[in-house]
Structure formats: structure tokens, C-alpha cells
Amino acid sequence: MKQDLLTFANWTPEQMQELLSLAVQIKQAPQAYSQALAGKSIVALFEKPSLRTRVSFDIGINRLGGHMVYLDSQSNKLAGREDSVDVAANLACWADAIVARVFSHSTLETFAEAAKVPVINALCDKYHPCQGLADYLTLFEKFGSCEGLTMAYVGDGNNVTHSLLIVGALLGCHQVVVTPEGHEASPEMVAQAKAIAAKTGVKIVESNDVAAAKGANVIYTDTWLSMGDDTPLETIKDKFMPYQVNEALMELTGATHVLHCQPAHRDLEITGSLMDSDASLLMQQAENRMHGQNAILTHLLGA
Numbered sequence: 555m556k557q558d559l560l561t562f563a564n565w566t567p568e569q570m571q572e573l574l575s576l577a578v579q580i581k582q583a584p585q586a587y588s589q590a591l592a593g594k595s596i597v598a599l600f601e602k603p604s605l606r607t608r609v610s611f612d613i614g615i616n617r618l619g620g621h622m623v624y625l626d627s628q629s630n631k632l633a634g635r636e637d638s639v640d641v642a643a644n645l646a647c648w649a650d651a652i653v654a655r656v657f658s659h660s661t662l663e664t665f666a667e668a669a670k671v672p673v674i675n676a677l678c679d680k681y682h683p684c685q686g687l688a689d690y691l692t693l694f695e696k697f698g699s700c701e702g703l704t705m706a707y708v709g710d711g712n713n714v715t716h717s718l719l720i721v722g723a724l725l726g727c728h729q730v731v732v733t734p735e736g737h738e739a740s741p742e743m744v745a746q747a748k749a750i751a752a753k754t755g756v757k758i759v760e761s762n763d764v765a766a767a768k769g770a771n772v773i774y775t776d777t778w779l780s781m782g783d784d785t786p787l788e789t790i791k792d793k794f795m796p797y798q799v800n801e802a803l804m805e806l807t808g809a810t811h812v813l814h815c816q817p818a819h820r821d822l823e824i825t826g827s828l829m830d831s832d833a834s835l836l837m838q839q840a841e842n843r844m845h846g847q848n849a850i851l852t853h854l855l856g857a
């Protein structure tokens with residue numbers, strides 16, 4: 555039976571821990587995995603722009619001995635030209651897996667049902683699982699374990715927040731989610747994370763007050779406006795500015811490190827000076843996108 559990766563919400567803590575260990579192993583001994591995808595072709599289809607995800611999948615697949623075909627939003631006008639169910643079934647005739655960045659999670663569900671090969675979520679409206687794995691790999695490297703740490707996410711409750719909550723709950727990392735009123739994480743995804751957290755002993759706190767982040771080990775933030783959200787920045791800027799991740803917030807909370815999935819907007823959700831400081835884990839996260847994804851690909855497809 556083929557396995558998809560649309561979200562980690564249906565994974566066990568043991569499976570998540572094993573995948574994290576595999577990522578560590580692949581990063582440490584890449585030569586041992588240089589033929590893991592030998593002879594395999596993977597289609598990566600993007601309805602939205604990407605720098606990190608596109609390039610890290612392409613180069614990562616290459617390092618595992620496989621081959622990637624990139625389809626951009628112009629060459630895969632899904633809704634316009636044919637139904638997504640037919641796109642997926644056709645791609646599966648040639649490809650060994652489909653990586654997809656889509657607007658709606660339901661497109662991924664359609665793909666997963668129609669394609670006889672694994673489908674990997676490269677970001678949708680609800681989740682960004684590949685990002686979540688890379689971020690906890692980064693924390694694992696920095697702190698030696700994710701268990702018992704506290705991550706405070708400060709900013710807009712979005713797809714990245716949801717995957718951080720879910721993967722964190724699986725790996726034993728406590729979570730504080732601080733958002734402006736009206737921009738909270740989705741109750742559906744928070745409930746998914748809380749169901750896991752109840753089993754792993756993880757604490758999840760939600761607040762509209764940045765003081766709730768006091769005592770966190772790390773602060774995480776993301777763009778205030780996700781791709782596809784055409785709300786003018788000027789209409790939300792004043793509401794979000796008190797949630798900017800800056801040196802004062804680091805001091806207030808006592809957090810030692812800052813994370814951001816990028817693309818980042820300097821001096822909006824995070825100050826440029828903090829991004830460039832020793833507290834920043836941003837480039838380590840970016841590098842770990844590739845190692846995490848290579849673990850996912852090896853797990854789903856590896857010989």
C-alpha cells in the first residue's frame with residue numbers, strides 16, 4: 555500500500571521520532587543514501603511560488619540518485635485545463651511520487667486518491683509538514699532533543715503554525731501560540747495537535763498576549779500575510795506590529811534562538827538585525843529542509 559504525506563497528524567510519536575533520526579542519519583552520512591532513489595522520477599508541481607522548497611527538493615532528490623521534474627503554476631493550470639483528478643492519475647503513469655504545493659488541502663486529497671504513487675505536501679492552506687520536520691531537526695541539533703523544550707510561535711496563525719503544533723506535539727515540545735485577535739490558529743488543527751499532546755504530555759497554550767511567551771526556549775515567526783492572501787499590508791500592520799519578533803521580545807521571553815521558515819520580511823514580522831544575529835537559526839532551518847525531505851522521500855520510496 556502506498557503511503558502519502560499530507561500531514562503528520564496521523565503519525566505516532568514513535569514514527570515521527572524515527573523519521574527525525576533518519577534525517578539526522580542522512581545529513582551525517584549522505585553517501586550511504588546516494589542511491590536511495592536510483593532510477594526514480596519525482597514530479598514537483600507548484601501552484602504557488604517557492605525558493606526553498608523547490609530547490610531543496612530538486613537538489614535533494616539529485617543527491618539521493620533520483621530525478622525531479624518541475625511543473626510551475628503556468629504549465630499546470632489545474633482548474634483550467636483538466637480536472638486535478640486526471641492530472642494526478644496521468645502524472646502517476648510516469649512518476650514514482652508527486653510533490654505538490656497547492657492552494658487547497660482538498661487538492662492534495664484528490665491527488666492522493668487519484669494517484670497510485672505517494673503524494674507529498676509541499677505546503678497547502680492547512681499544513682507545511684516538510685517545514686515542520688526541518689524546524690524540529692534544527693532544534694534537535696541545537697538542543698540535543700526536542701523533548702521538554704518550549705517553542706513560542708508569535709504572529710499569524712497559519713499553515714506553518716499548524717505543522718509546528720502537530721510535529722511538536724509528536725516530539726514532546728511544548729507550544730505557546732501568540733497571535734493578534736482574529737488571527738488565531740485554526741481550531742481544527744489546534745484540536746488535532748491537542749489530541750496528540752494529550753498522549754505525549756505536551757502543553758499547548760494559546761494567547762493574544764506576547765507575555766505568554768515568557769520562558770520559551772525559542773521564538774518562531776512567519777509572514778503576517780501568507781501566499782494567496784491579498785489583504786493590503788497597511789490594513790493589518792498596526793494590529794501586527796506589537797507582535798513583531800525583535801530584540802525586545804527576545805529579552806522579555808528569555809528565548810535564546812529565533813526561527814522563521816522564510817521568506818521573511820525584514821523589519822515587519824522580524825527585525826533584520828535579529829535575523830542576522832547569533833540567535834538566528836534561519837539558515838540552518840533552510841539547509842535542513844533538504845535533509846528532512848530526503849528522509850521523507852527515503853521513508854516513502856527508498857529501496
Ligand code: CP
Nearest residue numbers: 604605606607815816
Ligand atoms: N519555507 C518555504 O517553504 O519557502 P519557499 O516558499 O521559498 O519554498
Ligand code: NVA
Nearest residue numbers: 712714780781816817
Ligand atoms: N505561511 C506562509 C509560509 C511560506 C513558506 C505561506 O503560506 O505563504
